[in-house]
Amino acid sequence: MLFNSIHFIYFFPIVLILYYLSPFKWRWLVLLVSSYYFYMSWNVNYIFLILFTTFISYYTAIKIESTKSIFNKKLYLTISIVSSLSVLFFYKYFNFFGTSINEIFNIINSKPRIPYLKLLLPVGISFYTFQTLSYSIDVYKGSMETEKHFGIYALYVSFFPQLVAGPIERSTRLLPQFKVKHKLTLGNFIMGFKWVIIGYYMKLVIADRLALYVDSVYNNVYQHTGLTFIVATILFAFQIFCDFAGYSSIAIGIARIMGFKLMTNFNRPYFASSISDFWHRWHISLSTWFRDYFYIPLGGSRVGIPRWYLNLFLTFLISGLWHGANWTFVIWGALHGVYIVIENMLKLQVKKGQKISAFKKLLRILTVFILVDFAWIFFRANNLTEAFYIVKSIFNFKTALYINSKVFFFGIVGLIILFINDYIVENNKNSILLNSNINYKSAVYFAFLICLTLFMGVFNGGQFIYFQF
Amino acid sequence: MKNSNIKYIILFISIIFIIDIIGGKILKSQFRNISFGTYGNINNSINSNSEIMILGSSRAMHHYNSKVLSKQTKVSCYNSGLGGYGFFYNYAILDEKIKKGNLKIIILDISPNVIVDAKSYDKLNLLLPYYKDYNSFKEIIRLDSEFSQLELASNMYLYNSTLYDFFRSSIVKKVDNNYGFLPLNGTIDENNFVPMKYNNEKIDTNKFIYLKKIINLCSLNDIKLIGVVSPTYLKYDVNNIVINQFKSVFDSNKLEFYDYSDFYKLYNTPKYFKDQLHLNKLGAEVFSEELANKIVYGL
Numbered sequence: 216m217l218f219n220s221i222h223f224i225y226f227f228p229i230v231l232i233l234y235y236l237s238p239f240k241w242r243w244l245v246l247l248v249s250s251y252y253f254y255m256s257w258n259v260n261y262i263f264l265i266l267f268t269t270f271i272s273y274y275t276a277i278k279i280e281s282t283k284s285i286f287n288k289k290l291y292l293t294i295s296i297v298s299s300l301s302v303l304f305f306y307k308y309f310n311f312f313g314t315s316i317n318e319i320f321n322i323i324n325s326k327p328r329i330p331y332l333k334l335l336l337p338v339g340i341s342f343y344t345f346q347t348l349s350y351s352i353d354v355y356k357g358s359m360e361t362e363k364h365f366g367i368y369a370l371y372v373s374f375f376p377q378l379v380a381g382p383i384e385r386s387t388r389l390l391p392q393f394k395v396k397h398k399l400t401l402g403n404f405i406m407g408f409k410w411v412i413i414g415y416y417m418k419l420v421i422a423d424r425l426a427l428y429v430d431s432v433y434n435n436v437y438q439h440t441g442l443t444f445i446v447a448t449i450l451f452a453f454q455i456f457c458d459f460a461g462y463s464s465i466a467i468g469i470a471r472i473m474g475f476k477l478m479t480n481f482n483r484p485y486f487a488s489s490i491s492d493f494w495h496r497w498h499i500s501l502s503t504w505f506r507d508y509f510y511i512p513l514g515g516s517r518v519g520i521p522r523w524y525l526n527l528f529l530t531f532l533i534s535g536l537w538h539g540a541n542w543t544f545v546i547w548g549a550l551h552g553v554y555i556v557i558e559n560m561l562k563l564q565v566k567k568g569q570k571i572s573a574f575k576k577l578l579r580i581l582t583v584f585i586l587v588d589f590a591w592i593f594f595r596a597n598n599l600t601e602a603f604y605i606v607k608s609i610f611n612f613k614t615a616l617y618i619n620s621k622v623f624f625f626g627i628v629g630l631i632i633l634f635i636n637d638y639i640v641e642n643n644k645n646s647i648l649l650n651s652n653i654n655y656k657s658a659v660y661f662a663f664l665i666c667l668t669l670f671m672g673v674f675n676g677g678q679f680i681y682f683q684f
Numbered sequence: 685m686k687n688s689n690i691k692y693i694i695l696f697i698s699i700i701f702i703i704d705i706i707g708g709k710i711l712k713s714q715f716r717n718i719s720f721g722t723y724g725n726i727n728n729s730i731n732s733n734s735e736i737m738i739l740g741s742s743r744a745m746h747h748y749n750s751k752v753l754s755k756q757t758k759v760s761c762y763n764s765g766l767g768g769y770g771f772f773y774n775y776a777i778l779d780e781k782i783k784k785g786n787l788k789i790i791i792l793d794i795s796p797n798v799i800v801d802a803k804s805y806d807k808l809n810l811l812l813p814y815y816k817d818y819n820s821f822k823e824i825i826r827l828d829s830e831f832s833q834l835e836l837a838s839n840m841y842l843y844n845s846t847l848y849d850f851f852r853s854s855i856v857k858k859v860d861n862n863y864g865f866l867p868l869n870g871t872i873d874e875n876n877f878v879p880m881k882y883n884n885e886k887i888d889t890n891k892f893i894y895l896k897k898i899i900n901l902c903s904l905n906d907i908k909l910i911g912v913v914s915p916t917y918l919k920y921d922v923n924n925i926v927i928n929q930f931k932s933v934f935d936s937n938k939l940e941f942y943d944y945s946d947f948y949k950l951y952n953t954p955k956y957f958k959d960q961l962h963l964n965k966l967g968a969e970v971f972s973e974e975l976a977n978k979i980v981y982g983l
Contacts, residue, residue: 221830221832221834221835224832224834367859375894403691405689620848621845621848622846624851625845625847625848628847653689653693653696654692655690655692655695657692658692658693658695658696658699658956659695659696659699661696662695662696662699662700662703663699663703664698665700666700666703666704666707666840669704669838669840669841669844670707670840670841670843670844670845670847671844671845671847673845673846674809674835674841674844675806675830
């Protein structure tokens, strides 16, 4: 079930009414059943995988907490991590590694040995796997008590607003919220509704419109050259931002209407003035996950300088692989790793409180955008050969720009409105655009945004990009 | 709940309804003025007083030169073919056009690939601006199960994505001198030509139902219906599997049916084609003259 489907438009109000009408002690059940229904609407069989991961992480966490032996704690943590990652590896990476190994066999003239399995990647598997991993590690570290109620723990793993594409919530933040009786308040409703409207606007008006151009270029790369690739790649930067941030915004909004506070996942990333600033603004729940559960355990910055750079690079490399089982994602991650290492070597970040001129800031924003956008080529390309073809031909201006005037027209109108919205919020973090108040201006603005979405949105655009991860 | 908040929520809801109702009315009044592009073609088709009407999809749109047909037959002709749209749209436009009362001949271009095109349901959303005005359009739009009553209730939604057409129509003032016919320029690139062929894809029976509805409409209103398979560079339906099914429908209704898919004057001759399934301007002229002669002979 997609947030941008009619199915969901009917599903959510029903869940909301049932949720608020149910006695508090049964609300977890309403949400759990709704979440499993939401997930099973893709494929009923997926539910067994999520149940398996849920049960293993629940049981091992209780064992970790109850045992006194350090060896046993480590053993149960290992069982939890290995079993969760095995499911992820099998469904997401088996064919990727199999194909890569077979290619090596081909090079050395040996027959391929690893079979290709017809597997359907379960939606959101990377997201809920990471959520269970963080829970097990937090319990092991003692920073969190185990959740004894299996139903509430299962709800933490499968909470439908953020189940398939995040934000990847921490157990310390989300689990306690299931134990609080949320009242339907106007403040939560207004705030949630604002996030939902902005999310739908980003997805339907901008992302799905730009996708029409980007897909037609990136799915037929050999028919295009230079200028078309540049335009398509710039548009993809905004498409993926509006697609993913739009999803997160809707997720945050619908959770808020039910009284739950999910973490902010995007913070206007294209206003970033350095690469590290970009990663503090882009997919925040994932970057902080990697920081806490991968980068810091590797030693973080509290090691020698060469090792620190290696830690940074490895974190981004693995983050690339998390996104997808394709070498294109690995290179995308590696590029960001290289960017961040160079930035740290040259100390290019803007320090807190450091004032720079507006011109210098603009120059920095543009430089970061160009670097990030260059890396998007690898993220979007269908395979490595096509990605390198695009990079090679990007300065070849032999053929004319492929024009889709309808996409350009709606894309520009949509982006101008989003830019004004983000510019206001960037310069005034307490802007009425995102808080729980309503006044004359915001009432007009959001009514206008709804009408604009109905008038300009693409309503058959399909699923969100990050569902495939 | 604070009174001021209630006031603003009422304002918020009112604005949505006001924009939707008033905006919808303005859009509706202006929409019929669009005279070129896809909507221009639909508007002109509904408003034209022609006696011969060409129906079909892109192959109809690019193959039948209305002026050539008018000149030879001495009867006014309008090409209502629309790229990507088949029998559903053809039925709806015919149902509206019949109300004008002066139609004599319908030339229905039959494209074998249209009958298996699963995407044709998605394309029905382009016809939404006509949803509330014409029952036949309402009927075919409802064939797409994706549309819910919730969406169709909004006027702004019905005019979704038409802003660009308004914008273009207000800037570029064009008159449709070709009466719906849209000639294609260029010739087929023989070096990069990869032939397509019918590969036993499942035939959409719904489309046959609408073909029969077109036949019934013509029969009830005493309009001569001619089925034509227009020329191809190389045959798409190599074994005539689909074409024979159409032919049997036309034969059983005692209607004229002409298969020009391997028409000797044009077949396999690159200078007449833009691609395998589409004639260029020159090819369309040769074919239209040939067809006009046939119609004149039949008259």
